[in-house]
Amino acid sequence: xxxxxxxxxxxxxxxxxxxxxxxxxxxxxxxxxxxxxxxxxxxxxxxxxxxxxxxxxxxxxxxxxxxxxxxxxxxxxxxxxxxxxxxxxxxxxxxxxxxxxxxxxxxxxxxxxxxxxxxxxxxxxxxxxxxxxxxxxxxxxxxxxxxxxxxxxxxxxxxxxxxxxxxxxxxxxxxxxxxxxxxxxxxxxxxxxxxxxxxxxxxxxxxxxxxxxxxxxxxxxxxxxxxxxxxxxxxxxxxxxxxxxxxxxxxxxxxxxxxxxxxxxxxxxxxxx
Amino acid sequence: xxxxxxxxxxxxxxxxxxxxxxxxxxxxxxxxxxxxxxxxxxxxxxxxxxxxxxxxxxxxxxxxxxxxxxxxxxxxxxxxxxxxxxxxxxxxxxxxxxxxxxxxxxxxxxxxxxxxxxxxxxxxxxxxxxxxxxxxxxxxxxxxxxxxxxxxxxxxxxxxxxxxxxxxxxxxxxxxxxxxxxxxxxxxxxxxxxxxxxxxxxxxxxxxxxxxxxxxxxxxxxxxxxxxxxxxxxxxxxxxxxxxxxxxxxxxxxxxxxxxxxxxxxxxxxxxxxxxxxxxxxxxxxxxxxxxxxxxxxxxxxxxxxxxxxxxxxxxxxxxxxxxxxxxxxxxxxxxxxxxxxxxxxxxxxxxxxxxxxxxxxxxxxxxxxxxxxxxxxxxxxxxxxxxxxxxxxxxxxxxxxxxxxxxxxxxxxxxxxx
Numbered sequence: 001x002x003x004x005x006x007x008x009x010x011x012x013x014x015x016x017x018x019x020x021x022x023x024x025x026x027x028x029x030x031x032x033x034x035x036x037x038x039x040x041x042x043x044x045x046x047x048x049x050x051x052x053x054x055x056x057x058x059x060x061x062x063x064x065x066x067x068x069x070x071x072x073x074x075x076x077x078x079x080x081x082x083x084x085x086x087x088x089x090x091x092x093x094x095x096x097x098x099x100x101x102x103x104x105x106x107x108x109x110x111x112x113x114x115x116x117x118x119x120x121x122x123x124x125x126x127x128x129x130x131x132x133x134x135x136x137x138x139x140x141x142x143x144x145x146x147x148x149x150x151x152x153x154x155x156x157x158x159x160x161x162x163x164x165x166x167x168x169x170x171x172x173x174x175x176x177x178x179x180x181x182x183x184x185x186x187x188x189x190x191x192x193x194x195x196x197x198x199x200x201x202x203x204x205x206x207x208x209x210x211x212x213x214x215x216x217x218x219x220x221x222x223x224x225x226x227x228x229x230x231x232x233x234x235x236x237x238x239x240x241x242x243x244x245x246x247x248x249x250x251x252x253x254x255x256x257x258x259x260x261x262x263x264x265x266x267x268x269x270x271x272x273x
Numbered sequence: 274x275x276x277x278x279x280x281x282x283x284x285x286x287x288x289x290x291x292x293x294x295x296x297x298x299x300x301x302x303x304x305x306x307x308x309x310x311x312x313x314x315x316x317x318x319x320x321x322x323x324x325x326x327x328x329x330x331x332x333x334x335x336x337x338x339x340x341x342x343x344x345x346x347x348x349x350x351x352x353x354x355x356x357x358x359x360x361x362x363x364x365x366x367x368x369x370x371x372x373x374x375x376x377x378x379x380x381x382x383x384x385x386x387x388x389x390x391x392x393x394x395x396x397x398x399x400x401x402x403x404x405x406x407x408x409x410x411x412x413x414x415x416x417x418x419x420x421x422x423x424x425x426x427x428x429x430x431x432x433x434x435x436x437x438x439x440x441x442x443x444x445x446x447x448x449x450x451x452x453x454x455x456x457x458x459x460x461x462x463x464x465x466x467x468x469x470x471x472x473x474x475x476x477x478x479x480x481x482x483x484x485x486x487x488x489x490x491x492x493x494x495x496x497x498x499x500x501x502x503x504x505x506x507x508x509x510x511x512x513x514x515x516x517x518x519x520x521x522x523x524x525x526x527x528x529x530x531x532x533x534x535x536x537x538x539x540x541x542x543x544x545x546x547x548x549x550x551x552x553x554x555x556x557x558x559x560x561x562x563x564x565x566x567x568x569x570x571x572x573x574x575x576x577x578x579x580x581x582x583x584x585x586x587x588x589x590x591x592x593x594x595x596x597x598x599x600x601x602x603x604x605x606x607x608x609x610x611x612x613x614x615x616x617x618x619x620x621x622x623x624x625x626x627x628x629x630x631x632x633x634x635x636x637x638x639x640x641x642x643x644x645x646x647x648x649x650x651x652x653x654x655x656x657x658x659x660x661x662x663x664x665x666x667x668x669x670x671x672x673x674x675x676x677x678x679x680x681x682x683x684x685x686x687x688x689x690x691x692x
Contacts, residue, residue: 002498100320100321100324100325100328101324101325101550101554102325102520102521102524102550102554103554104524104525104528104554104555104556105556106528106555106556106557107528107531107532107556107557111532112557114534115532115533115534121504122504122507122533122534124532124533125532126532127532193497195528196525196528196529196532197497197498197525197528197529198521198522198524198525198528198554200521203497206495206496206497207497234500237500237501238500238501238504238505240501241490241501241502241505242505242508245489245490245491245505246491248501249493
């Protein structure tokens with residue numbers, strides 16, 4: 001479910017801005033570190049999540065306005081280079097502020113309870129929270145994009161930015177907003193991951209690779225695709241580790257290859273006109 | 274205008290140039306011969322995921338070097354450490370080691386590399402003939418394999434095979450008393466994880482023949498999410514779990530396994546748990562995880578060891594790591610060997626180091642020995658115990674028996690074709 005939050009941010013940014021945001025993992029990392037610091041200072045888990053999400057949203061907005069907005073429409077290689085440079089820079093920034101050693105935030109007392117046994121499976125209550133947050137994010141994003149006025153403007157901007165701009169809408173603001181939203185979703189995932197994962201500089205990278213697989217399987221730009229893709233990857237990992245313990249990683253990529261061969265745009269991707 | 278001298282270089286200036294050149298090129302050699310200071314080079318890992326261990330190695334070396342220098346230095350020469358970052362890359366470690374000797378004029382090397390890099394530095398030592406002490410690589414073959422033997426290289430580090438023998442002996446004892454027959458393993462999927470787990474299981478079955486491994490998991494190194502590994506182990510329902518996950522991977526695993534209440538459902542043996550880097554980071558450390566000692570200031574329970582751990586903490590504001598005590602011991606060995614040889618000449622020091630026993634806070638009986646036949650460290654404190662969530666973290670460590678270790682190590686060497 002955390003994978004879904006990271007992947008949906010990635011897919012949103014790609015869908016609207018047509019940029020493959022290679023530095024997306026860094027926002028996940030910042031979300032986790034912001035949350036840890038806020039949790040240590042205040043002791044409030046809710047506030048920690050809020051700080052993690054809001055902090056990365058602001059960071060995303062600044063990053064988009066100052067750097068990414070300069071490379072829209074440029075060569076893909078140029079965009080990748082800028083993003084990759086910032087992967088390295090952000091890692092070093094984290095190293096300077098929080099140190100190179102790994103850190104742990106610790107599980108809030110409210111969730112230090114025995115797991116639930118549902119239909120023969122073991123389900124920790126904290127993971128129910130993760131599932132709830134991710135589903136809520138999926139519903140809000142899905143409905144927001146489909147029904148609200150802002151959603152319509154965003155979709156219009158994705159299709160024809162020139163026309164949207166001509167209608168007197170500030171496309172720069174829309175782009176910045178979408179990037180901030182994408183960053184916020186990654187930061188939210190990082191903040192929610194902080195209690196159960198160790199925090200190190202560079203922690204975003206492995207998550208980034210898996211979210212790319214999720215978005216490719218689900219279809220670049222599709223929110224439903226990201227949700228289904230994340231679920232499929234989770235299932236493949238679980239069953240893979242039982243059936244093919246030495247080939248779990250390989251199975252993920254194999255599945256991606258099968259999807260790409262049979263449906264080059266991904267499961268829910270639309271043909272590019 | 275008349276020329277006062279012919280164009281080109283005059284004889285006088287040629288001589289001056291030659292003289293200057295000779296002085297320039299000879300200067301380092303003259304300086305080196307007369308140098309009051311002795312330079313010791315050290316490649317180690319100061320950036321990347323294991324930077325914390327490299328930094329703790331450097332800290333321990335500097336702590337000991339300051340003591341040696343304050344007491345007059347090595348045979349009257351003050352030590353100057355030249356420490357460089359290899360970023361954990363073997364080719365970089367080899368390049369730096371060569372440069373430290375050839376360009377910086379280092380007369381000895383402390384090799385603070387992990388296993389991959391230490392084999393590369395070992396080849397440099399073989400080529401240059403410089404005195405080299407490996408201080409971090411636990412890979413048994415580095416000194417067990419006779420192909421690696423050179424008279425100028427030593428290993429001042431605990432060894433994988435020693436850990437496996439002691440760990441399996443301890444685990445077998447508990448398995449017998451508690452009737453733990455069904456075991457699962459969960460270790461990182463690379464050479465260290467697979468070798469160490471294989472050796473542990475081999476000796477566990479030797480000491481407790483009715484043990485059966487019913488589930489194996491090999492998460493990849495630095496994997497962020499262990500959900501599928503945790504649920505797989507829970508479904509296999511083993512009575513005990515062995516893991517050699519380490520550092521951030523181990524703490525991450527504990528956090529995730531904790532919310533599945535895994536630690537209440539089986540006995541857990543995690544060889545790398547009792548290291549301050551992991552112990553102090555985990556916020557909700559479950560009680561009763563069995564672990565090998567890495568560095569802990571309460572084992573051996575001597576005032577010397579406690580004082581050393583406290584002095585380190587006072588200076589660097591954190592506790593030492595497993596790499597720290599090994600590096601400190603290497604400097605202690607050098608100091609003693611130079612005193613005995615009354616010289617800083619690499620060859621003479623190497624001769625004295627071979628088979629040398631010194632007093633040391635980390636010795637099982639207060640001393641450690643650089644075993645003569647394979648130039649590796651023996652007699653260090655090694656043991657297993659159970660963890661508690663606060664200091665002293667491992668209140669009661671059961672020491673391993675060196676006699677048994679020697680016997681089984683000799684058998685293992687024979688089975689590998691090393692002797």
